[in-house]
Structures are given as structure tokens and as C-alpha cells.
Amino acid sequence: MTSSLNDKVVIVTGSSSGIGAAVVRQLAEKGCNVVINFSRSQGPADGVAEECRALGVKTLVVKANISDDADCKRLVSETEKAFGRIDGLVNNAGTTKFVAHNDLDGLSGKDFLDIYQVNVVGAYQMIRAAAPILRNDGGGSVVNVSSIAGVMGTGSCIAYAASKGALNTMTLSLARTLGPEIRVNTVCPGFVQGDWLRNGMGAERYDATKAHLEATNPLRRAGGPEHMAEAVVMFLEAGKHITGEFLLADGGQHLGGAPIGIR
Ligand SMILES: NC(=O)c1ccc[n+]([C@@H]2O[C@H](COP(=O)([O-])OP(=O)(O)OC[C@H]3O[C@@H](n4cnc5c(N)ncnc54)[C@H](OP(=O)(O)O)[C@@H]3O)[C@@H](O)[C@H]2O)c1
Numbered sequence: 001m002t003s004s005l006n007d008k009v010v011i012v013t014g015s016s017s018g019i020g021a022a023v024v025r026q027l028a029e030k031g032c033n034v035v036i037n038f039s040r041s042q043g044p045a046d047g048v049a050e051e052c053r054a055l056g057v058k059t060l061v062v063k064a065n066i067s068d069d070a071d072c073k074r075l076v077s078e079t080e081k082a083f084g085r086i087d088g089l090v091n092n093a094g095t096t097k098f099v100a101h102n103d104l105d106g107l108s109g110k111d112f113l114d115i116y117q118v119n120v121v122g123a124y125q126m127i128r129a130a131a132p133i134l135r136n137d138g139g140g141s142v143v144n145v146s147s148i149a150g151v152m153g154t155g156s157c158i159a160y161a162a163s164k165g166a167l168n169t170m171t172l173s174l175a176r177t178l179g180p181e182i183r184v185n186t187v188c189p190g191f192v193q194g195d196w197l198r199n200g201m202g203a204e205r206y207d208a209t210k211a212h213l214e215a216t217n218p219l220r221r222a223g224g225p226e227h228m229a230e231a232v233v234m235f236l237e238a239g240k241h242i243t244g245e246f247l248l249a250d251g252g253q254h255l256g257g258a259p260i261g262i263r
Helices: 018-029 042-054 069-083 109-136 158-178 195-201 203-216 225-237
Strands: 009-012 033-038 059-063 088-091 140-145 182-189 246-249
Touching: 009 018, 009 069, 018 033, 018 042, 018 225, 033 042, 033 069, 042 059, 059 069, 069 109, 088 109, 088 225, 109 140, 109 158, 109 182, 140 158, 140 225, 158 182, 182 225, 195 203, 225 246
Parallel strands: 009 033, 009 088, 033 059, 088 140, 140 182, 182 246
Antiparallel strands: none
16 A cells, blocks of 8 residues: 655654664655755765665755754755655754763753753754645644653753653644644654664663663563654654654653663
8 A cells, every 4th residue: 555655755854863864764665755854964864865765765965953943944945945845844853961860060051052952942943944834735744753751851861851851842832733734743762772872871881771671671672763763654654633642662661661861
């Protein structure tokens, strides 16, 4: 059966690596044209685009720092110029700083603002820029990539958890405001295998946490980018009556398996 995403156009912010790259690959497998965004990693972004084109879809690669409103507007306008439509937006780009939660002096006010500017303001700016086009093209779907940290107050640092909590709340406000044409939902990943956590936690702690999750999680798995991408694509492809929802994609970690993060 042909996917409802076939021939559609979806922007995925931060899609040069990790979860974002997995999302655009899965979209391309469904025949969806993809806009790949990066802020620093041009080579990896071009590589992901090449993989998608090999699957038979059209791609656009746009360098844009989503913390900058002008860049968000340009990302949307370049997409409209290239494809003439936008059907979906995935706010996946994110940032953090790894600071133990009990190290209260380890986070400055600027750290809070820098993380908030990308994880919350960036997503807001992207939605604001894309909303008129999403609405015009027969209804669109926005998926925010948040974190279990925003639900449980865990993760790489307190400022990160607070920013993802804010992203979850913003999902509710925007789902209420942008309906009926636009649905807004959020995926909250737990532990995700990859460089984000390996570099942030250090190899030893990363390996120990991964092994612990594989032994204790209800699904006996430490998730990978592809598992998070499945949840994102699900909100884009189906669920026409679902908006303002959070989905924990964590292998059941929240049910009482290993705690995630630094502390
Ligand atoms: N990894 C985890 O365990 C985990 C868990 C829960 C939630 N998440 C969330 O999942 C999302 C993706 O993370 P990931 O694990 O896939 O990490 P990743 O591989 O490091 O991907 C992050 C992406 O965001 C982009 N990015 C960062 N700042 C940006 C900016 N200002 N403007 C545009 N793009 C920007 C990066 O591109 P450039 O390199 O070009 O800047 C990169 O493509 C994030 O929102 C993160 O908070 C991750």
C-alpha cells in the first residue's frame, strides 16, 4: 500500500546525524521528499541526502541555525521555493551541556538561555515560519523531538530537562492554537545509542548504562535512532485524530528500569 507520505514534503531540523538522519531515511523509504537541515555538519548532511536520493526521492539540504529567526524563515522559504508545499515539520535539532545535577555551580544563566534558545525558541520559530504553508497545503503535522528528561527531570543537565519540559508544554499550547489544520505532537526519547550520549557521558559510563538498560528495560533494549524515528514517522504518517500528545519512546524505561543520565 502506498504511504500517505508518498510525494509529500517534510522538513527535519538537525538531520545531519542521529535521530534526524534516521527520520529522513525512513521518510525517503516511504517516498517522501525531505529537507535536510544542519548548522555545522555539511559533509554528513550531504551524505544523508545522497542516501535519500538513492531511494528515489527529492532532497534539499539547507544550512540554517534554528536559534536564529531569520535562518528559520529562510529554511522555510527555500523549501517552499524548491517544492511549492510543506506537509510536515520535525523539530529535532537540539543542544545540551553535560553537567551532573548536583553540581549547581556547573550551570550558568547563559547555559540555560543557550539551551533554551535552540530547544524551545528554535522549535517555536520554525513552527511560526512554517504554519501558514502547512495550513494551506491541506493540513500538516508537526512533531517535536523532546526527551524523557522533560517528563522526569533527568538527563544531561537540569537546564536541558527544563528546556524539554518547556517544549512539552509548548506542544500543548500550539496543538490547541493550530488546530484543526495542523496537528502538533511530541516524541520523548529515552536513552539513544550514539555520539550524543557517548561523547557526553564518556565511553565507560555510556557502556555501563547501555548494558544496564539492555538487562533491565521491559523491552530489554537500549534504543537506537531508528526506534525514535519510527515514533516520529508514525505521527507524520497516521493519527489524524491525535494532537497535543507526548509519546515516550524509551523501551519502557520510565516504568522503573535504570535511571537515565548523569544523575
Ligand atoms: N541522544 C539521546 O540520547 C537523546 C535522548 C533524548 C532526546 N534527544 C533529542 O534528540 C534530538 C536529536 O539528537 P541526536 O541524539 O540525534 O543528536 P545528534 O546526532 O547530535 O543530532 C543533533 C542534530 O542537531 C543539529 N543541531 C544542533 N544545533 C543546531 C542548531 N542550532 N540549528 C540547526 N541544527 C542544529 C546538529 O547539526 P550540526 O552538527 O550541523 O549542528 C545535528 O544534526 C535532540 O533534540 C535531542 O535533545 C536525544
